[in-house]
Amino acid sequence: MARILIVEDNALNIKLFCDLLAAHGHEPQAVTDSRQALEAARDFSPDLVITDIQLPHVSGLDLIRMVRDDDKLREVPIMAVTAYATAGDEERIRGAGAESYVTKPISVARFVAEVDALLAPKKAPVEAH
Numbered sequence: 001m002a003r004i005l006i007v008e009d010n011a012l013n014i015k016l017f018c019d020l021l022a023a024h025g026h027e028p029q030a031v032t033d034s035r036q037a038l039e040a041a042r043d044f045s046p047d048l049v050i051t052d053i054q055l056p057h058v059s060g061l062d063l064i065r066m067v068r069d070d071d072k073l074r075e076v077p078i079m080a081v082t083a084y085a086t087a088g089d090e091e092r093i094r095g096a097g098a099e100s101y102v103t104k105p106i107s108v109a110r111f112v113a114e115v116d117a118l119l120a121p122k123k124a125p126v127e128a129h
C-alpha cells in the first residue's frame with residue numbers, strides 16, 4: 001500500500017484516480033486547489049504525487065518544480081497527467097522534474113502500470129511510448 005497525493009481540479013478525474021488507486025490497495029488523498037498542494041504534500045508525506053498539468057492558480061509544471069525544490073519532498077516520484085501532450089510537453093514535464101506522465105483520457109492499464117513502476121524504486125519507469 002502506498003500513500004498517493006492527487007492534485008486535480010476535475011471532480012470526475014479525482015473519483016476515477018481515487019477509485020483506481022484504492023482498488024489496487026493504495027491510500028489516495030486528493031487536493032483540488034493547487035495553492036494547497038505543497039502544504040498537503042508536506043502533511044501527507046506521499047510515496048507518489050500525481051498531478052494534473054492544467055490547473056488553475058498554480059500550474060502543474062510550477063507545482064512539480066516546487067516539490068523538487070522542497071527539502072522534505074524532493075525525492076518523491078511525480079507522475080503528471082495532461083490533456084494536451086506533444087513532444088515539447090514531454091520535455092517540459094520531465095524537465096520540471098516529473099518521472100513520467102500519462103495523457104487524458106487516461107488508459108487505465110497505462111495509469112496503473114506507471115504507478116506500479118514509480119512505486120518500485122529498483123525498476124525503471126515504463127517507457128513513455
Ligand code: MN
Nearest residue numbers: 009052054055
Ligand atoms: Mn485540470
